[in-house]
Amino acid sequence: MVSLYLYDGSFDGLLTAIFECFADRRQPQDIVSQDTYQASLLDELRPVTTDINKAERVIAGIDARSDGRGGELVYQLFLSEQPGIELRIYRLVHLLMRRNDPGILDNFADPDVLYCAQIQKMIRREVHRMHAFVRFQKATNDVFYAVISPDFNVIPLIGDHFQRRYADQSWVIFDSARYYGLFYDLNDLSFIDGDSDIFQQASSNPIGRAELEGQEDQYQTLWKQYFSSVTIQERRNIKLHLRHMPRRYWKYLVEKQVVDRKR
Amino acid sequence: MNRTLEKLTILSDAAKYDASCSSSGSKRANQNKGLGNSDGMGICHSYTEDGRCVSLLKILFTNHCIYDCAYCVSRRSNDVRRAAFTVEEVVDLTINFYRRNYIEGLFLSSGIFKDADYTMERLVRVAKTLRQQHNFNGYIHLKAIPGASPELLHEAGLYADRLSVNIEIPSEMSLKKVAPEKNYPDIIQPMNYLSDEKERYADEKKHLRKTPLFLPAGQSTQLIVGASPESDLQILHLADDLYKQQRLKRVYYSGYVPIATDNRVPDIKAPPLVRENRVYQADWLLRFYQFSVDEIVDEKHPNLDLEVDPKVSYALRNPEKFPVDINKADYEMILRVPGIGVKSAMKIVKSRLYQRLNLDHLQRMGVVVKRAKFFITCPGIQERHKDYETTHLRQLILAGDTAARLSPQLSLFG
Structure with missing residues (x-):
């Protein structure tokens, strides 16, 4: 037995x-x-x-x-x-x-x-990577939304860092794989699940990804441009790039989305 | 918006040759529910396709410049597009990138327009606006413009986490040749001034708790490798002096990227990346492995070996100090073994209190056994390694590295 x-x-x-x-x-x-x-x-x-x-x-x-x-x-x-x-x-x-x-x-x-x-x-x-790779998008309700899907269940370990850093903005970090996340409302930090009202309050958010706050697209474009222009072509080293930033993290990184050519 | 995009393109492109992107070592906490903090370890938020960390928004305020330094893209005589930000534009970009968690803060450098103070004053104004009007506590790295007045440098030190004056050319003689309008005293004086001020504030802090922060992350500089004929011995001695006398936190090395043909600098095909890497490894040995410059390079061997790293090179030149007994040797000596880093060395000395360590233990702790095995003794090590001649050992190590390069399977899953 x-x-x-x-x-x-x-x-x-x-x-x-x-x-x-x-x-x-x-x-x-x-x-x-x-x-x-x-x-x-x-x-x-x-x-x-x-x-x-x-x-x-x-x-x-x-x-x-x-x-x-x-x-x-x-x-x-x-x-x-x-x-x-x-x-x-x-x-x-x-x-x-x-x-x-x-x-x-x-x-x-x-x-x-x-x-x-x-x-x-x-x-x-993984905690350090989430500190690095979270990308907020500002929505119409002035809340900054981010989506992640970490390899491990690190949501409970990353709240402190973001609360200390972004004390003056309201934000949500959502783990799409485990379907729960964190919400900071300028006073308190709390756990939320995917059915939380905070996803309905904004007319759009990264989970729905409709229209975002007016200037959001501009800052994303500026960031992508910055990212591409700081590369030194003579020193290109994709192997090293991938070691630091494995492909599985790319889907939520603004700068790794294909640059919109229609501009 | 389109104008900002164009400026950002020009002024980030011109700033990218500065190797520094560090955002660590500061002590600035988030105050009064403001924005940001820089009291933890630095974070690399992204990596460029050349594999370098992107931690800060690294831009020039302007690439207009009154100087004509041969190694620099922004030199007066070079035909490039010019642009200049306004203070408000830099502040807006920094805040909005920071709020989206793209960056740890700002690294603001600049070409010299009009004169040193005029330029320095703009940089200070950006930092001051961020700190005072936006309660921004993220990381700020400013260039200290050579020749700027002490008053402005002092003010910069109150708002910035780090200041840096780039030496670029590692000897005064070469500097005269490639940058005739610059001189060493103009570069070293601000460093000395800032180093003394930082110390004064630290002293004051001991008596008055409310003493404001002054350059909490200290100073750094950059040396270009390969744009002038200095040996690695000269470069490393200069770096060592800068660490000891000017108390710099970091010296960065930048393999010279051939940016245009100017007959004052060598016309090379590609940047000397291997040499740059070896110089960084040597710098690491100085700062974390308790090596002195003379143990790494000397008058007889003034340049670093490009084929093997400086630690292996040291071990091959000092065969009488090896093999090292893993279970008995001092921490200092274990640290000198090729293939054993600072973390593994700590693990070894802590774990051996509990049991005798064998080769299998070392492998599992993260020691690079294929490298270390030639230089240590412990249960599991084949004794024959001891009898190898230096030249033979060198060949074995090089052959091992080639074999690893030829069978890339492992790295595919790395």
């Missing part, structure tokens, strides 16, 4: 499941989200009810044993959506609890630590 911890797919749910593993004093065979679980007669199921208190105790325990680094790391790993990440997270928590030595997170010769560090690096790179 296989002991399977079944959680609701939320981060708090996963932390609760890890709490229960420790409480049960057993190693889970796997921790699986209800959404992805495929029933099998051989499984011994252990459903978990999400409990915020238990989740917070787990985070407090990790942070106390890792100089405060572990909680953030575990959250980032969770957002990576990698298959089997739940068990990886459990093993990392187990390692931190067992060793009680923050330095263990720097032992890159340990395969679990190394794996987690590599995933974290990928997440951070």
